[in-house]
Amino acid sequence: MLTLINNQDLSRLNRQEQILVTSLRLFTERGYFNTSIHDIQRESKVSIGSIYHYFKNKEGIARALFTGLVASMDEGMDRIDSQYASAHDRCRAVLAWLMELTRRSPAVMQFILYARHREFLPDEKPICSSGPFLKMKEMVKRGMDEGEIRRMDVTVASAALYGGAIRMIHLALDGVLVRPLESYLDDVWSCAWRSVAMGGEGEGRWGAEKAPA
Amino acid sequence: MLTLINNQDLSRLNRQEQILVTSLRLFTERGYFNTSIHDIQRESKVSIGSIYHYFKNKEGIARALFTGLVASMDEGMDRIDSQYASAHDRCRAVLAWLMELTRRSPAVMQFILYARHREFLPDEKPICSSGPFLKMKEMVKRGMDEGEIRRMDVTVASAALYGGAIRMIHLALDGVLVRPLESYLDDVWSCAWRSVAMGGEGEGRWGAEKAPA
DNA sequence: GTCTATACCACGATAGAC
DNA sequence: GTCTATCGTGGTATAGAC
Numbered sequence: 001m002l003t004l005i006n007n008q009d010l011s012r013l014n015r016q017e018q019i020l021v022t023s024l025r026l027f028t029e030r031g032y033f034n035t036s037i038h039d040i041q042r043e044s045k046v047s048i049g050s051i052y053h054y055f056k057n058k059e060g061i062a063r064a065l066f067t068g069l070v071a072s073m074d075e076g077m078d079r080i081d082s083q084y085a086s087a088h089d090r091c092r093a094v095l096a097w098l099m100e101l102t103r104r105s106p107a108v109m110q111f112i113l114y115a116r117h118r119e120f121l122p123d124e125k126p127i128c129s130s131g132p133f134l135k136m137k138e139m140v141k142r143g144m145d146e147g148e149i150r151r152m153d154v155t156v157a158s159a160a161l162y163g164g165a166i167r168m169i170h171l172a173l174d175g176v177l178v179r180p181l182e183s184y185l186d187d188v189w190s191c192a193w194r195s196v197a198m199g200g201e202g203e204g205r206w207g208a209e210k211a212p213a
Numbered sequence: 214m215l216t217l218i219n220n221q222d223l224s225r226l227n228r229q230e231q232i233l234v235t236s237l238r239l240f241t242e243r244g245y246f247n248t249s250i251h252d253i254q255r256e257s258k259v260s261i262g263s264i265y266h267y268f269k270n271k272e273g274i275a276r277a278l279f280t281g282l283v284a285s286m287d288e289g290m291d292r293i294d295s296q297y298a299s300a301h302d303r304c305r306a307v308l309a310w311l312m313e314l315t316r317r318s319p320a321v322m323q324f325i326l327y328a329r330h331r332e333f334l335p336d337e338k339p340i341c342s343s344g345p346f347l348k349m350k351e352m353v354k355r356g357m358d359e360g361e362i363r364r365m366d367v368t369v370a371s372a373a374l375y376g377g378a379i380r381m382i383h384l385a386l387d388g389v390l391v392r393p394l395e396s397y398l399d400d401v402w403s404c405a406w407r408s409v410a411m412g413g414e415g416e417g418r419w420g421a422e423k424a425p426a
Numbered sequence: 427g428t429c430t431a432t433a434c435c436a437c438g439a440t441a442g443a444c
Numbered sequence: 445g446t447c448t449a450t451c452g453t454g455g456t457a458t459a460g461a462c
Contacts, residue, residue, distance in 0.1 A: 015427080031332035033246035036455060047429050052457065054427095116329060119244035126387040152404075155384065156377070156397055160404035163376030164369070171368065174339040184369055191365075191373035195408035228445085249437060260447045261439085267445095271438070 001068035002076075005105050010044075016054045018044045020068075023061045028107040032062060032120045062120055069112055073132040076101075081135065087143025088197075092189050094136055095165045099182045102169050110173050113166065136162060140196075149196050160195040164188055214281035215289075218318050223257075229267045231257045233281075236274045241320040245275060245333045275333055282325055286345040289314075294348065300356025301410075305402050307349055308378045312395045315382050323386050326379070349375060353409075362409050373408040377401055 010018055022044035026035040037058055041048045055061045076097060084090040102109045117124050127133065137158045143149035149157060165188050172181040223231055235257035239248040250271055254261045268274045289310060297303040315322045330337050340346065350371045356362035362370060378401050385394040 031329060033244075034332060037457080038455080048457085049429050049459095050427070058456070114329065116244060116327065119247060126389065128384055128387055129389060152400055153397065155390065156381070156400045156404065159380035159384070159401065160377040160408070163378075163380040164373040164408070165376075167372035167376035167379065168369070171341055171372070174341055176339065176341060177368065184366065187365055187369045188372065191369065191408040195373070195377065195404040250439080251437075262441095262447050263445070265439070 001065075002072040002101075002105065002108065005069075005108055015046050015050050018046050019051055019054060019061065020065060022046075024065050024107050024111060027062065027065070027115070028110040032115070059120060062117075063124070065111065066117060066121060066124065069108055070127075070130050070132060073112065074135065077132045077135040081139065087139055087146065087148045088193065090139050091136075091143070091161055092193075094139070095162070095189055095192070096182075096185055098165065098169060099185055102172055102181055106173060109169060113169065114173060143196075148198060150198050152196075157196045161192050164192050164195075214278075215285040215314075215318065215321065218282075218321055228259050228263050231259050232264055232267060232274065233278060235259075237278050237320050237324060240275065240278070240328070241323040245328065272333060275330075276337070278324065279330060279334060279337065282321055283340075283343050283345065286325065287348065290345045290348040294352065300352055300359065300361045301406065303352050304349075304356070304374055305406075307352070308375070308402055308405070309395075309398055311378065311382060312398055315385055315394055319386060322382060326382065327386060356409075361411060363411050365409075370409045374405050377405050377408075 004013070004017055005021060005024060007013065007017075007021070010021060013021065019040065023035070023040050026039055026043060030039075037048055037051060040046075040051060040061070044051075051061075055064065077094070080090055080093045080097060084093055098109070112127065117127065137154060140149060140158045140161060141154050144151055144154070144157070168177070168181060168184055168188055171177050177184075217226070217230055218234060218237060220226065220234070223234060226234065232253065236248070236253050239252055239256060243252075250261060250264060253259075253264060253274070257264075264274075268277065290307070293303055293306045293310060297306055311322070325340065330340065350367060353362060353371045353374060354367050357364055357367070357370070362374075381390070381394060381397055381401055384390050390397075
């Protein structure tokens with residue numbers, strides 16, 4: 001789904017994909033309720049008949065986008081999980097990846113993080129209870145068990161560790177940052193890790209890419 | 214405006230206030246676009262004619278709520294600003310107040326923090342550029358100038374200091390916290406302050422209510 | 427599968443009596 | 445100021461030809 005969204009050339013996609021890509025753009029630009037089926041028809045160049053052939057209704061389009069993108073993020077978390085050895089490196093990689101995603105596909109981040117899904121997907125769980133977010137929390141928990149992260153309520157630790165970056169992403173999506181989002185990564189991470197890391201001085205035992213001797 | 218919202222007894226309010234209180238509740242329960250004028254009429258027991266007597270249109274109701282609540286929060290920030298001497302105490306008081314507000318008037322926090330105002334108030338600035346949020350940032354800046362907070366990008370420091378608490382508030386509004394929001398304050402604050410405070414050990418020079426000798 | 431034309435309805439907003 | 449009744453628009457979704 002993520003590769004689909006990043007695809008620039010609408011004409012190379014099939015009908016169903018054209019509908020999804022166009023809808024995501026319109027939903028994030030104007031909001032779900034400010035986007036009519038006629039808008040989607042006009043901008044995707046797919047007829048209304050075809051739209052209702054592929055999707056039960058407007059809500060169905062939103063649901064397909066939501067579940068597809070959440071699944072993509074879930075895979076991303078799994079990839080990170082298997083690629084890094086310490087909680088420190090894993091969580092940092094998550095932040096880096098979320099920031100990269102925000103640059104490459106702002107609409108995706110906006111749709112995942114920002115939209116009030118409950119308003120148009122009444123049966124969907126809140127985003128914070130979805131797979132990728134639970135995995136982020138799980139990484140924090142493992143960090144505690146393995147002694148990298150101070151013992152405390154896992155929810156609080158997750159909020160502290162990821163909260164700052166998520167705020168920066170919101171600010172980026174709102175267009176109020178003066179520099180590119182990713183240029184803040186080092187500073188954001190430094191603050192985030194300090195807030196939960198075991199020990200007291202600076203970035204601590206796990207602060208540097210290579211731990212001191 | 215905040216005292217108005219906290220008022221439980223709808224019948225003691227005048228027409229205009231009944232409309233505002235009911236609208237805020239419906240907007241946050243179902244979302245702005247899922248709330249019709251007829252819904253507001255039905256639940257507020259104020260006729261449609263009266264609604265349009267007091268407000269230009271539906272958007273006008275939302276705008277009145279938004280500007281009123283932002284102004285209330287702005288006053289709250291001013292009160293805190295004048296009441297505490299250090300950045301440490303001021304910022305902590307802000308978190309405590311935001312959490313208290315979330316408990317006492319969840320609809321207010323939801324409307325301020327969560328709603329996608331741009332979708333129904335096209336001319337409004339993003340919430341992060343509004344008065345109270347700028348004041349929160351200003352507190353951080355002063356903390357840097359006075360040596361309590363490490364020198365760094367002010368936006369990053371603000372995101373780090375407030376981001377964790379804001380995430381916890383979101384979780385509380387989504388109903389996924391197991392304990393009352395305010396019971397997490399100490400831990401949330403401890404993490405937040407560590408992330409930006411000058412010095413390294415524990416809560417640092419400014420960590421305790423009374424600084425050590 | 428793809429399209430056009432259209433049915434149907436809910437909504438925001440107004441008119442006008444009291 | 446407050447109300448009821450109603451209008452017109454624009455939206456979702458369907459029917460049915462190709």
